[in-house]
Amino acid sequence: xRQLIAGNWKMNGTTAEAAALARALHTAAAGCDxxxxxxxxxxxxxxxxxxxSAVQVGGQDCSESPCGARTGDIxxxxxxxxxxxxxxxxxSERRAEHHExxxxxxxxxxxxxxxxxxxxxxxxxxxxxxxxGRQMDVVGTQLRGSLPDGFAGVxxxxxxxxxxxxxxxxxxxxxxMHAFIDxxxxxxxxGVEAVRVLYGGSVKPSNAAGLLALPDxxxxxxxxxxLQADEFLAIAAxxxx
Ligand code: PGA
Numbered sequence: 001x002r003q004l005i006a007g008n009w010k011m012n013g014t015t016a017e018a019a020a021l022a023r024a025l026h027t028a029a030a031g032c033d034x035x036x037x038x039x040x041x042x043x044x045x046x047x048x049x050x051x052x053s054a055v056q057v058g059g060q061d062c063s064e065s066p067c068g069a070r071t072g073d074i075x076x077x078x079x080x081x082x083x084x085x086x087x088x089x090x091x092s093e094r095r096a097e098h099h100e101x102x103x104x105x106x107x108x109x110x111x112x113x114x115x116x117x118x119x120x121x122x123x124x125x126x127x128x129x130x131x132x133g134r135q136m137d138v139v140g141t142q143l144r145g146s147l148p149d150g151f152a153g154v155x156x157x158x159x160x161x162x163x164x165x166x167x168x169x170x171x172x173x174x175x176x177m178h179a180f181i182d183x184x185x186x187x188x189x190x191g192v193e194a195v196r197v198l199y200g201g202s203v204k205p206s207n208a209a210g211l212l213a214l215p216d217x218x219x220x221x222x223x224x225x226x227l228q229a230d231e232f233l234a235i236a237a238x239x240x241x
Contacts, residue, residue, distance in 0.1 A: 003212060003239040004154065004196055004219035006035040006120065007226025008060065008088060009042075018042035022049035024229035030054070031241030032219065036226065037088055040074050047083025058086030061094055062117070064107035076108075076115035087112045088221070090146055091122045092160045102145025110148045119153035120198070120221065121146050123181070127161035135159075136180050143184050151189050154196045156221040157181055162201025164223060171210055174199050178216035205234035212238050 009018070018038045026049065028034060037058040038046045047057045059082075063073035079087055089112065090105035105121060112119040123142040125135040139157070147155075157177055159169050169177075178197050185195045196218030199211050203220045211217060219239060225231040 001194055001196060001218060002031075002033050002241055003217075004033040004035060004198060005030070005232070005236045005239050006058070006086075006088075006156075006198065006219065006221045007037060007232055008091070008200070008221055008223045009036065009038045009226060010060070010093075010223060011039055012227060013039075013042065015042050015045045019045045019049045021227070021229055022046045022055070025055050025232065026050060026053045028053070028055060028233055028236065030233070030236040030239065032236055032239035034236055035086055037086065040079070040082070043079065043082040043084055056086060057084050058088060058120070059084045059117075060088050060091070062087050062089070062108055062112055062115075064104060064111050066111065066114070076112045076117050080115055080117060084117060086118045086120060088120045088122065088156070090142075092124055092158060092163060096160075102142055105146040106148050109146065109151065109153065113148070113153070119151075120156050121151075121153060122156045122158050122200070122221070124158040124160050124201070130159065130161065135177065139177065139181065140184055143181065143188060147185070147188055149189075150192065151185075151195070152192050154198060154218070155181055155185060156198040156200050158200035158221060164202070166202050168202040168207050168211070169199070171214055174211060174217065175214050178214065182216045203235060205231055205238070208235040208238040212240060
């Protein structure tokens with residue numbers, strides 16, 4: 001399966017800066033699938049700037065509700081209306097700072113799928129959990145709680161300690177965890193065709209080739225390095241077609 005290189009722009013930039021970054025990616029002729037996830041206020045401008053290109057657009061979160069009295073929230077269908085076809089869910093920053101539980105992430109995934117969005121469900125252990133040797137337990141629990149029945153989206157393994165830290169997981173750690181996630185997803189979602197499992201956490205041009213060459217790595221979820229077109233495209237160039 002083609003690898004997916006997804007950019008998580010997080011809470012950065014103005015609409016003008018986002019549109020400029022999107023224009024710099026417009027003609028990218030990567031052999032892999034490309035996706036950018038700007039903040040919600042920039043979605044429509046980024047989608048317009050990328051119209052006709054191979055780069056797809058996604059949101060960074062959505063409500064579990066379809067509409068109504070949810071001040072500050074954005075529904076999955078609103079993301080679609082703004083031009084998104086994907087959505088990141090359960091990112092560790094939302095799990096930590098917005099106290100999102102596995103059950104809530106699961107509800108959001110159902111809402112996303114009902115609206116026709118492809119969910120990217122994030123899982124990953126903290127440094128303390130890894131130091132205690134509990135990383136498989138933690139990720140297994142997150143998968144069991146967060147993946148809805150019939151899940152046909154993408155999973156992103158993002159060890160919390162590797163996000164924005166410059167410390168990426170070792171290739172051996174990534175290989176072991178991706179093999180585990182792959183087998184868990186097959187067990188939890190029987191009958192579902194291969195699910196892509198992205199690696200995220202300090203992916204940059206210098207480590208992308210090694211990580212993307214590993215078996216069971218279906219692509220990368222890139223934060224900091226996705227804010228520079230040249231770095232993002234250098235990572236994409238290392239991906240499998
Ligand atoms: P990073 O972020 O690449 O800046 O470590 C990845 C992410 O949080 O998705």
